[in-house]
Amino acid sequence: MKLHSALTCAGIAALAVIATGCGKSQQQQPQQMPPPEVGVIAAKAQDVPLTQDLTGRLSATRSADVRARVAGVLQKRVYTEGTDVKEGQLLFQIDPAPARATLNAQLANLASAQATYQNSHVAAERARSVAAKGLLSKADVDNANAAERTAAAAVKQAQANVETAKINLGYTSVTAPISGRASQQQVTEGALVGQGEATLLTTVEQIDPIYVNFTQAVGQLDSLRAAAAAGSVDLAEQNKAKIELLLPDGTPYADPGTLDFSDQAVDAATGAVSLRGTVPNPQHRLLPGQFVNVRLTMGELKHVWLVSQRAVQRDTNGAYVFTVGADGKVEQKRIKTDRLRGDSWIVTDGLADGDQVIVSGLQKAKPGQPAKATPWSPTPPNAAAPATAAAH
CATH class of the missing domain: 1.10.287.470 (Helix hairpin bin)
Incomplete structure (x- = not known):
C-alpha cells in the first residue's frame, strides 16, 4: 500500500514537470505581429498651373476730363450724372x-x-x-x-x-470725348467757365474693360524664367497669361482677364515689377479705385506631383516621403518641392508614377520594415456616421 502511494506521487510529479516544461516552451516562442496599417496615395504626374496670389487695384482703361474750351456762362447740364454716355453726346451747353x-x-x-x-x-x-x-x-x-x-x-x-x-x-456745346460713364458735374449752371483756363466740368471713364494694376516681386519672375529655361515650365506669352479676380468679400469674379503690360524696370523702393491686366466688366460691377485679390497664372509646371503636406517630412538633408514598395516594405525617398498649392506640395523630382506615398500612420512606418497599405482620403468614409447617429 505504501509502495502504490509512492508510485502515484511520482507519476503526478512527472506529469507536473512535463506540463511546466510545455508552458515554458510556449512562452519562449515569439508572437508574430501583423504589419502596421498606413494610409497611402498613388503618385501621378500631372501639369499644374503656376499661379500666384497678389493684391491689385482697379483703374479705368480710358479717362477723359471734360473741360470748357471757350469762355461763357454755363447754361445747363444735359446728361444724367453717373450714367453711360456715347462719344460725341452733348453733356453741357454754354451760352x-x-x-x-x-x-x-x-x-x-x-x-x-x-x-x-x-x-x-x-x-x-x-x-x-x-x-x-x-x-x-x-x-x-x-x-x-x-x-x-x-x-x-x-x-x-x-x-x-x-x-x-x-x-x-x-x-459752346460740350460733348463727350469718349464713350464711358460720366461722373458728377463739377460746376453748377450759371457759373462763368473757360475764363483764362479750361474749367473742368466732369470726367468720363471707360470701365468696360477695366484695368487691374498690381506688382510682382522680381525674384518670382526670375525663378519663373529659370524654370522656363530648364524646360519644367510651359511659359505662356505674357499677353496670354490668365488673370482671375477675387472680390473683397471672397467672391470669385466670373470673367477672367489677360495680362497686357509688364514693366521693364524694377521699382528701387519695393524691388517689384509693375504689371497690368485687362478684365471684362460688362455689368460694371468692378469700379475704379477698388482693391481686389489677383490670381495670376503665368504658365504650367510640367510633369510634377501633388503630395499632401501631411506626407512631406524634412530633416537636415531636405524633404522626403515614405512609400510602400512592391515588396510591401517602407522606403524613404528624397524629393524636391517647388511651392504649396492649396494643402499640397508641388513635387518636381524624386517620385515616379504609381509610388504609394504614405500620408497617415507615419509614426508606425519604419524604413525597411513591412507595412500594410490602404487607400487614404482626406475625410474617412465613416467620419460622418457618429454625427448622423447623434442627430437621430
Missing part, C-alpha cells in the same frame, strides 16, 4: 450768344475783305492792260499788283478768323 456774335462779326470782315480784293483785282487788271500799251509807268503797275496781293492776303486772314469763330461757337 452761345457771344460766340455767335463773334462769328457774325468775322463773317462781315470776310465780306469786306473779299470786296476789297475784288476792287484791287479789277484795278490791277486795268493797270496791266494799260501798261501793255505803254501808257502807264512800271511803278504804277507795281503798286496795283501789290494792292491786289495785300487784299488777297486779307481775305485769307478773314477766312481764318471765321473758321476760329465757328470752332469757338462749336465749343
